[in-house]
Amino acid sequence: MNPDLTDPVPAPAGKSEASAANAVSALPPVYAPLYQQIKALLMQSLQSGKWKPGELIPSETELAARFKVSQGTVRKAIDELAAENLVVRRQGKGTFVATHEEEKVQFRFLRLSPDAGNRLQPENRILEVRRLRAPAEVARLLALKAGDAVIFIRRLQCFAGAPTIVEEIWLPGNLFKGLTLERLAEYKGPMYALFEQEFGTRMIRASEKLRAVAAEGRISELLQVDAATPLLHVERVSLTYGEQPVELRRGWYLTRDYHYHNELS
Amino acid sequence: MNPDLTDPVPAPAGKSEASAANAVSALPPVYAPLYQQIKALLMQSLQSGKWKPGELIPSETELAARFKVSQGTVRKAIDELAAENLVVRRQGKGTFVATHEEEKVQFRFLRLSPDAGNRLQPENRILEVRRLRAPAEVARLLALKAGDAVIFIRRLQCFAGAPTIVEEIWLPGNLFKGLTLERLAEYKGPMYALFEQEFGTRMIRASEKLRAVAAEGRISELLQVDAATPLLHVERVSLTYGEQPVELRRGWYLTRDYHYHNELS
DNA sequence: AAGTGGTCTAGACCACTTT
DNA sequence: AAGTGGTCTAGACCACTTC
Numbered sequence: 001m002n003p004d005l006t007d008p009v010p011a012p013a014g015k016s017e018a019s020a021a022n023a024v025s026a027l028p029p030v031y032a033p034l035y036q037q038i039k040a041l042l043m044q045s046l047q048s049g050k051w052k053p054g055e056l057i058p059s060e061t062e063l064a065a066r067f068k069v070s071q072g073t074v075r076k077a078i079d080e081l082a083a084e085n086l087v088v089r090r091q092g093k094g095t096f097v098a099t100h101e102e103e104k105v106q107f108r109f110l111r112l113s114p115d116a117g118n119r120l121q122p123e124n125r126i127l128e129v130r131r132l133r134a135p136a137e138v139a140r141l142l143a144l145k146a147g148d149a150v151i152f153i154r155r156l157q158c159f160a161g162a163p164t165i166v167e168e169i170w171l172p173g174n175l176f177k178g179l180t181l182e183r184l185a186e187y188k189g190p191m192y193a194l195f196e197q198e199f200g201t202r203m204i205r206a207s208e209k210l211r212a213v214a215a216e217g218r219i220s221e222l223l224q225v226d227a228a229t230p231l232l233h234v235e236r237v238s239l240t241y242g243e244q245p246v247e248l249r250r251g252w253y254l255t256r257d258y259h260y261h262n263e264l265s
Numbered sequence: 266m267n268p269d270l271t272d273p274v275p276a277p278a279g280k281s282e283a284s285a286a287n288a289v290s291a292l293p294p295v296y297a298p299l300y301q302q303i304k305a306l307l308m309q310s311l312q313s314g315k316w317k318p319g320e321l322i323p324s325e326t327e328l329a330a331r332f333k334v335s336q337g338t339v340r341k342a343i344d345e346l347a348a349e350n351l352v353v354r355r356q357g358k359g360t361f362v363a364t365h366e367e368e369k370v371q372f373r374f375l376r377l378s379p380d381a382g383n384r385l386q387p388e389n390r391i392l393e394v395r396r397l398r399a400p401a402e403v404a405r406l407l408a409l410k411a412g413d414a415v416i417f418i419r420r421l422q423c424f425a426g427a428p429t430i431v432e433e434i435w436l437p438g439n440l441f442k443g444l445t446l447e448r449l450a451e452y453k454g455p456m457y458a459l460f461e462q463e464f465g466t467r468m469i470r471a472s473e474k475l476r477a478v479a480a481e482g483r484i485s486e487l488l489q490v491d492a493a494t495p496l497l498h499v500e501r502v503s504l505t506y507g508e509q510p511v512e513l514r515r516g517w518y519l520t521r522d523y524h525y526h527n528e529l530s
Numbered sequence: 531a532a533g534t535g536g537t538c539t540a541g542a543c544c545a546c547t548t549t
Numbered sequence: 550a551a552g553t554g555g556t557c558t559a560g561a562c563c564a565c566t567t568c
Contacts, residue, residue, distance in 0.1 A: 092546035
């Protein structure tokens with residue numbers, strides 16, 4: 001209602017935190033636009049778990065009243081959250097916290113497609129789940145200290161019965177207490193859905209490094225290919241709110257009949 | 266000014282074409298929102314070359330007057346064009362047609378980064394430019410007929426003096442008449458900048474398929490590696506306005522000291 | 531000072547979903 | 550009918566750039 005920016009954000013509580021949180025936004029700060037402050041407040045509710053994946057968040061009019069701003073301002077804040085895939089708008093129904101349950105979301109993070117034919121659901125085989133101390137490199141990528149507790153998972157994915165992907169996954173131990181091989185093996189659906197539902201950790205973004213490597217040792221055995229077969233190696237670091245790394249995943253992809261698909265724009 | 270949607274678009278000319286062009290947007294069409302119709306009109310001006318890469322387009326107020334709608338509606342249309350990287354907004358200056366000259370743009374399409382150290386400008390060596398008849402597979406990917414004229418380019422890119430990428434590029438002959446090895450070799454800057462400046466063909470989007478392959482024959486010679494060295498193979502189809510393919514590029518990347526970087530969100 | 535994009539408001543109406 | 554997000558308007562003021 002009042003765009004007076006000498007008063008950072010005319011919201012019920014946590015006003016100064018709001019503009020502080022916005023200091024993330026790089027520029028010569030002072031005061032961020034109202035809609036960015038509101039976006040930061042909404043993001044806090046997402047991050048804190050106050051609004052959980054799949055849940056309905058308050059309506060635009062409700063939020064506008066709560067923050068004492070116009071609906072258009074709330075709308076712009078939510079627009080950006082939707083553009084970042086943190087929430088999903090549904091006309092007539094409301095705005096929902098995004099979740100890894102949705103099919104569309106799954107294929108944003110599973111980039112392997114068959115050269116011919118339709119996409120198949122992979123069959124997962126969990127080979128190993130262990131608790132370890134983080135090696136130096138793993139610790140660095142997960143922003144932990146070397147020796148901190150981590151969970152190590154090795155799994156094999158098959159498409160149409162053919163072994164295609166071996167993955168080694170490293171998780172911060174403190175975030176995933178109680179994760180067992182049994183729990184992983186019995187869970188149907190994407191692993192990230194399990195993480196957000198059972199452990200309250202939602203992956204929202206990831207950064208990957210791809211290279212070509214030669215198959216060797218256990219990897220070639222699991223994929224049932226000769227040593228030295230070219231494999232696509234993918235190292236992924238997944239992040240949750242606040243750029244916090246929550247998963248390191250190293251995958252070896254057999255790309256004889258499949259390819260990694262990427263859109264540039 | 267008048268949101269009466271029984272009259273598809275209250276714009277000076279080409280009204281019906283606008284809503285026809287919008288039929289692209291999938292849904293149970295009938296009438297697209299005003300801002301989408303305006304977006305389509307603006308896109309026509311981009312596609313036709315009326316507004317060229319790097320040029321200033323008319324201001325929001327000017328366009329609002331021209332189309333007889335409010336500034337907010339034009340604004341939303343331009344917002345979407347900016348989100349698709351077709352135009353670039355500059356506060357205080359105006360809105361410009363996007364160009365491949367800008368540094369930021371270049372790294373959207375050159376994904377190879379060094380494992381350590383800073384990004385280097387590649388040194389290009391054009392090995393070969395020929396006019397050929399399109400093989401069946403090339404024709405299919407470029408939406409041509411087999412046997413149509415195409416231009417074939419082979420080049421080698423070196424980083425820090427080390428041969429790193431071999432690329433074979435196929436272009437529709439009718440769009441790139443007069444493209445010679447000399448012209449390519451002497452041009453400084455990204456190839457896509459040459460294409461848009463000299464041939465009026467602007468690449469706006471691309472689709473890539475990645476896989477791991479073994480080096481062989483001429484490729485291994487050019488990269489100075491043993492046969493069977495794992496290489497990252499990248500097949501890219503580049504599109505211009507209207508989803509029209511304008512380039513097929515097949516690259517072999519030596520990823521010993523470099524990786525292909527990708528952000529998932 | 532004038533022009534551009536960027537933010538914000540207040541209110542209207544539309545399209546869709548649920549009750 | 551009521552509530553939600555989606556579109557559109559008209560006007561105000563701000564931040565930045567240029568003249």
